[in-house]
Amino acid sequence: MRAELRVGLACLTELRVSSGAGSGMCLLLGATGVGKTLLVKRLQTILPSRDGKGDLGDPPLTRPTVGTNLTDIVAQKKITIRELGGCMGPIWSSYYGNCHSLLFMVDASNPTQLSASCVQLLGLLSAEELAEASVLILFNKIDLPCYMTIEEMKSLIRLPDLIACAKQNITTVEISARKGTGLSDVLRWLQDTHRTNG
Numbered sequence: 607m608r609a610e611l612r613v614g615l616a617c618l619t620e621l622r623v624s625s626g627a628g629s630g631m632c633l634l635l636g637a638t639g640v641g642k643t644l645l646v647k648r649l650q651t652i653l654p655s656r657d658g659k660g661d662l663g664d665p666p667l668t669r670p671t672v673g674t675n676l677t678d679i680v681a682q683k684k685i686t687i688r689e690l691g692g693c694m695g696p697i698w699s700s701y702y703g704n705c706h707s708l709l710f711m712v713d714a715s716n717p718t719q720l721s722a723s724c725v726q727l728l729g730l731l732s733a734e735e736l737a738e739a740s741v742l743i744l745f746n747k748i749d750l751p752c753y754m755t756i757e758e759m760k761s762l763i764r765l766p767d768l769i770a771c772a773k774q775n776i777t778t779v780e781i782s783a784r785k786g787t788g789l790s791d792v793l794r795w796l797q798d799t800h801r802t803n804g
């Protein structure tokens with residue numbers, strides 16, 4: 607076996623072993639570049655009371671997440687957010703266990719990615735291990751212009767039907783991790799969900 611392949615497999619094994627890290631676990635998933643890392647960085651810095659209205663300043667630089675990022679958010683209680691890079695899609699399912707909530711992010715400025723995101727979402731909603739998880743679908747990058755409205759995108763992927771049929775409790779929110787819009791709603795959802803759940 608080639609050395610690089612051995613190292614790669616060792617990393618995957620280690621990631622799988624560390625995947626069941628206690629209660630209060632929230633999984634953050636979505637395609638590459640939708641804005642997951644920036645969201646986590648922003649959540650760490652905003653105060654719940656700011657209501658997303660203050661100037662958050664220039665967004666910090668992010669790099670594609672190759673692997674997983676664990677971040678603790680202390681909002682009344684500790685919630686651990688595990689972001690998995692979009693490029694980790696083939697092994698996302700290794701992390702479904704022990705997850706109390708799921709943040710699924712969609713790039714609202716990029717309708718061409720929508721069908722791929724919809725397929726990912728359907729896979730998540732049908733996973734047995736995620737049947738009990740509360741789900742928040744985040745339409746991110748609403749600060750950018752787009753030829754399609756979010757209502758049109760929801761309708762295109764038949765989101766109302768998905769929500770009606772899914773086992774999970776599903777909520778949606780429109781945000782801009784860049785500008786800070788809607789981030790207080792995300793924090794509030796995390797607090798409410800993990801108050802009863804984790």
Ligand SMILES: Nc1nc2c(ncn2[C@@H]2O[C@H](COP(=O)(O)OP(=O)(O)OP(=O)(O)O)[C@@H](O)[C@H]2O)c(=O)[nH]1
Nearest residue numbers: 639640641642643644668670671692747782783784
């Ligand atoms: N305009 C705008 N840009 C954003 C927003 N959120 C994230 N970005 C930018 O989108 C790019 C990708 O963001 P990341 O947070 O690295 O994306 P990611 O989902 O973590 O990507 P992977 O780790 O590769 O899966 C960065 O340049 C961000 O600054 C947003 O709300 N508005």
Ligand SMILES: [Mg+2]
Nearest residue numbers: 642643670671
């Ligand atoms: Mg990332």
